[in-house]
Amino acid sequence: IxxxxxxxxxxxxxxxxxxxxxxxxxxxxxxxxxxxxxxxxxxxxxxxxxxxxxxxxxxxxxxxxxxxxxxxxxxxxxxxxxxxxxxxxxxxxxxxxxxxxxxxxxxxxxxxxxxxxxxxxxxxxxLIELRKDPPIVQEYDVPVFTQCKDHFIKSQWDLTTQQILPYIDGFRHIQKISAEADVELNLVRIAVQNLLYYDVVTLVSIYQVQNQTRTVTLYLRMWCYHL
Structure with missing residues (x-):
């Protein structure tokens, strides 16, 4: 200005x-x-x-x-x-x-x-920072915190977001979070999209998570075999 x-x-x-x-x-x-x-x-x-x-x-x-x-x-x-x-x-x-x-x-x-x-x-x-609209959240997207989960104050979010936060662990996908948190799927997608908007979480594909898990499991098996 x-x-x-x-x-x-x-x-x-x-x-x-x-x-x-x-x-x-x-x-x-x-x-x-x-x-x-x-x-x-x-x-x-x-x-x-x-x-x-x-x-x-x-x-x-x-x-x-x-x-x-x-x-x-x-x-x-x-x-x-x-x-x-x-x-x-x-x-x-x-x-x-x-x-x-x-x-x-x-x-x-x-x-x-x-x-x-x-x-x-x-x-x-x-002055409010201008942000791009976040991507549409799909059922099998996996939300991952961008920083340490403990840094976020749970009470500053709406009730739906507060309810699903404990289930965001980098492994559960949106549909699984919905089922385990007992929150309607569309509400979970909206809540996660809001977290995306504020850069609290990012999204990874469930296939990427599964591949990483398989790689770690295979590595552990090989390590145990060599022992």
């Missing part, structure tokens, strides 16, 4: 809706991701307050991960305005620049930001 802006490209009322929508523009090698907001009330000049918050980044940047940030931040500002007139009040409006500067710095540095605005409002933002 190169810049975070609030007043360079202003929203027109016809572009604003009751829902928070993303608008985009590209100029001078930069991509602008905005979120026009219109709050209608008779207390405002022309009976409406229009504002637009946006991020500026390189034109080639994939902005899918940034769009939720813009939406959420615009939602925060809308709430602050409705509760306390944060944007329309000149005194509180002066806080916007340091707030935006801190947000930009922390998002670029760590991909996340927690910033108190006042006694009752705190902004929480986090």
């Amino acid at each position: 190169d810049y975070l802006i609030t007043n360079i490209f202003s929203p027109f009322k016809y572009k604003c809706t009751s829902t928070i929508n993303i608008s985009k523009a590209t100029a001078m090698g930069k991509k602008l991701i905005g979120c026009p907001v219109c709050i209608e009330h008779k207390k405002y000049s022309r009976n409406a307050l229009l504002f637009n918050l946006g991020l500026v980044c390189d034109a080639q940047t994939n902005t899918c991960a940034l769009e939720p940030i813009v939406k959420k931040l615009s939602g925060y500002l809308t709430t602050l305005e409705l509760e306390s007139g944060f944007i329309s009040n000149e005194d509180s409006k002066q806080k916007l620049l340091p707030i935006m500067s801190t947000l930009l710095e922390e998002l670029n540095a760590t991909g996340a930001c927690t910033l108190p605005i006042d006694a009752s409002n705190t902004i929480h933002l986090k």
Whole structure:
């Protein structure tokens, strides 16, 4: 993210809706991701307050991960305005620049930001890593943990996943896990696909597992014979 802006490209009322929508523009090698907001009330000049918050980044940047940030931040500002007139009040409006500067710095540095605005409002933002859709899980695929099984906190997963985790050992295939865990096959496939998405497990073919087992067994037999 190169810049975070609030007043360079202003929203027109016809572009604003009751829902928070993303608008985009590209100029001078930069991509602008905005979120026009219109709050209608008779207390405002022309009976409406229009504002637009946006991020500026390189034109080639994939902005899918940034769009939720813009939406959420615009939602925060809308709430602050409705509760306390944060944007329309000149005194509180002066806080916007340091707030935006801190947000930009922390998002670029760590991909996340927690910033108190006042006694009752705190902004929480986090860039979500884009991941590819995991492959379809088949009945005879064997899930294998990518790291030590003990490193994963069981309670952070849904109940179905918690139920099947003890049966994922690198040898049982999906159908066998379903039978032994007493969980419907399709639910097991969905749960394992979710684990794949977060790189908790990977899949190997049951034939690969069987071949490895046969190789180890044959090696042990030969070793015992030579003894």
